[in-house]
Amino acid sequence: MAVFVDWENLKFSLAQRDRRPNVTALREAAERFGRIVYARAYADWQDPVHAGDPASLYMAALEPVYVLTKRYIDGSGEIRIKNSVDVKLAADCIEASHQFPNVTTYIIVSGDHGFLHVVNTLRPHGKQVVVIGVSWTTAAQLTDLADVVLYYDLDVEPTLGEPGAAPATPPAATKKLAPVLAAAVQTAIKLIRTQGTSLELTDRGVADALELVMEVAREYRGSQRDLPVSILGQEMQKRMSAGDFQRYGKGRARVYSQAAGEHGLLRVVSRDFTDWIFLPDEPLDRTSAPVALPFEGPRYDYAGYVWSDLPEEKQTAAIVAINDLRNRPGTDWLTFKPVQACLGVVLGKDEYASKNLTNNMLAIGVLRADASRDGFDPATGATYRYNTIALDLQHPDVRRALKLG
Numbered sequence: 001m002a003v004f005v006d007w008e009n010l011k012f013s014l015a016q017r018d019r020r021p022n023v024t025a026l027r028e029a030a031e032r033f034g035r036i037v038y039a040r041a042y043a044d045w046q047d048p049v050h051a052g053d054p055a056s057l058y059m060a061a062l063e064p065v066y067v068l069t070k071r072y073i074d075g076s077g078e079i080r081i082k083n084s085v086d087v088k089l090a091a092d093c094i095e096a097s098h099q100f101p102n103v104t105t106y107i108i109v110s111g112d113h114g115f116l117h118v119v120n121t122l123r124p125h126g127k128q129v130v131v132i133g134v135s136w137t138t139a140a141q142l143t144d145l146a147d148v149v150l151y152y153d154l155d156v157e158p159t160l161g162e163p164g165a166a167p168a169t170p171p172a173a174t175k176k177l178a179p180v181l182a183a184a185v186q187t188a189i190k191l192i193r194t195q196g197t198s199l200e201l202t203d204r205g206v207a208d209a210l211e212l213v214m215e216v217a218r219e220y221r222g223s224q225r226d227l228p229v230s231i232l233g234q235e236m237q238k239r240m241s242a243g244d245f246q247r248y249g250k251g252r253a254r255v256y257s258q259a260a261g262e263h264g265l266l267r268v269v270s271r272d273f274t275d276w277i278f279l280p281d282e283p284l285d286r287t288s289a290p291v292a293l294p295f296e297g298p299r300y301d302y303a304g305y306v307w308s309d310l311p312e313e314k315q316t317a318a319i320v321a322i323n324d325l326r327n328r329p330g331t332d333w334l335t336f337k338p339v340q341a342c343l344g345v346v347l348g349k350d351e352y353a354s355k356n357l358t359n360n361m362l363a364i365g366v367l368r369a370d371a372s373r374d375g376f377d378p379a380t381g382a383t384y385r386y387n388t389i390a391l392d393l394q395h396p397d398v399r400r401a402l403k404l405g
Helices: 009-017 023-033 053-059 085-099 112-127 140-145 154-155 181-197 203-222 229-239 240-247 253-262 312-326 337-349 351-364 398-401
Strands: 002-006 038-041 061-066 070-074 079-083 105-109 128-133 150-151 268-269 274-278 367-376 383-391
Touching: 002 023, 002 085, 009 038, 009 053, 009 085, 009 105, 009 154, 023 105, 023 128, 023 154, 038 085, 053 061, 061 181, 061 367, 085 105, 085 112, 105 112, 112 128, 128 140, 128 154, 140 351, 140 383, 150 229, 181 203, 181 253, 181 367, 203 229, 203 240, 203 274, 229 240, 229 274, 253 268, 253 274, 312 337, 312 383, 312 398, 337 351, 337 383, 351 367
Parallel strands: 002 038, 002 105, 038 061, 105 128, 128 150
Antiparallel strands: 070 079, 268 274, 367 383
């Protein structure tokens, strides 16, 4: 098999939560799929943030491949960073598929959605494609198409006590089924029969599969990660024995999610041509689809408190505080008011100054408009729409503060 590592994507994604890649753990995860005969890691090795990495990677049998990074100033005067790692990595994947026909498995270590084109090109030629990404940055479009998906922080190098770090424990065979689960089991069996199968199914076996589905949903949604049905199928394959998966799980993730959804055990929402799984008690604003938000320059007082008034150490403190706020458990996205309040506390400014600063940060690109979502007022039962914002991880000040290069 061949391994291709987007080193910058992996390293910077893990750095968002103060973690570093472990190449030994990465190789061990890759070797589950066969013998590594071709392995490369891609980055701009002249960037000081990667100092010492090439030698370490070479000693770990990962060939460092240099890719030029360009920094340029856009029309608004902001410094932007552009590299061609995805282009070079994709070209090497395709070249290797022709040069080494004996390589049947390709492992792409990246969460960048741009690699979906590589996956689409390799699979029709009989190649198995494994994606290894970081759970909080891996694009759903990429994982939908891969044959196998592993998350670095959950499957490669999990931390003690992290959801997914321990294998699921199957329920006891003698355990009596709760009425609602028993009803969902019969619905699932009915749906499986309509697909046409000669395999003998037991109520207990289908119940085990359904309980596994709900366990995966609780783990993913409990840590605020998206769960499309395609990823549910990947998790079933990782957590079930080969025999049980062949008999009960293969190609049936949607059946189990439908059955669980029909009986209120889960909620299935279809959007963007994909089925997404949520817990039944999640509020409407988490299950509704985000709407692209057209950006209009926010208004602020040029003479007021603005980003350029902050020394570098205070800019760093502000960005780190916003990033910590975003990564707080239970926080799916950020809105204007929490960011404004956060800046007020960190910088010791009043409401007017922190509001002006937040608008200025949006205007110059430290913050960016993200999406519009639908909320639910439990008191009145009415829905309402609100806007979300996020740090722009490509802005040089954000990259400096979060040590992204």
